[in-house]
Amino acid sequence: MDWARQVNIKNPAEIAIMREAGRINATVLTSVRELLKPGVSTADLDAAAEEVLKKHGAVSPFKGYGYPPFPNSITVSINEELVHGIPTSSRKLKEGDLVSIDCGTFFEGFVADSAISAGVGEISSKAAKLLEVTEQALYVGIAKMRSGNRTGDISEAIQKYVESHGFHVTREYTGHGVGRQMHEGPQVPNYGVAGTGILLRPGMVIALEPMVLVGTHKTKVSKDKWTVVSADGSLTAHYEHSVAVTEGDPLILTVL
Ligand code: MG
Ligand code: MG
Secondary structure, three states, X not given: OHHHHOEOOOOHHHHXXXXXXXXXXXXXXXXXXXXXXXXXXXXXXXXXHHHHHHHOOOEOOOOOOOOOOOOOOEEEEEOOEEEOOOOOOOOEOOOOOEEEEEEEEEEOOEEEEEEEEEEOOOOOHHHHHHHHXXXXXXXXXXXXXXXXXXXXXXXXXXXXXXXXXXXXXXXXXXXXXXXOOOOEEEEEOOOOOOOOOOEOOOOXXXXXXXXEEOOOOOEEEOOOOOOEEEOOOOOEEEOEEEEEOOOOOOEEOOOO
């Protein structure tokens, strides 16, 4: 991928703007999460997200992205849908659904990118375990985001953690640098080998995003050309934070 070659180091002023973008992004996700109830349509979630973005003078970098241009401000992916689900007024949430919301914020020239997964009402114990492992995998990856480590250290840690719980990591979709563009280098897969890949340096900002599947690692793209589903129809989950490498501890930008 061409975007994966360009690694842009951010200065402290740029990181500060990205932190603001990240705060807005977290506000959006918090608002959307509160709406996750049976009967709510995925278009309702998108409308709520757009309203919060607008209130903060921000827009979504998702809208119009790619080809065919993505039509909405967030992606909503339910159950076997792993990522990139298109919100519609006809798709209503049901009790027991596992919903993944991915949101981007474009603010003052920079992008923040973050995703959460959550259940609607009561969910199965398998779904609850999947949520827990996927979210924890994100933090296992973030812990490796230290200056002097390599991207492969992150990738291996995420893969090992997820597979040790009997789940699978996607191969086709990856974490990525983020900054003025939604996708910059380095590319950070959720699988890999420690000690390989790009050297991490202070000022690098990476959107880490474990995408986890219950059945196998295989995915396919739906007829709408966006929604990615597990090939076997099994449950999936997705968590993401945009995180800066610093001289010390990793700095999570996409929190309140
Ligand atoms: Mg995202
Ligand atoms: Mg991303």
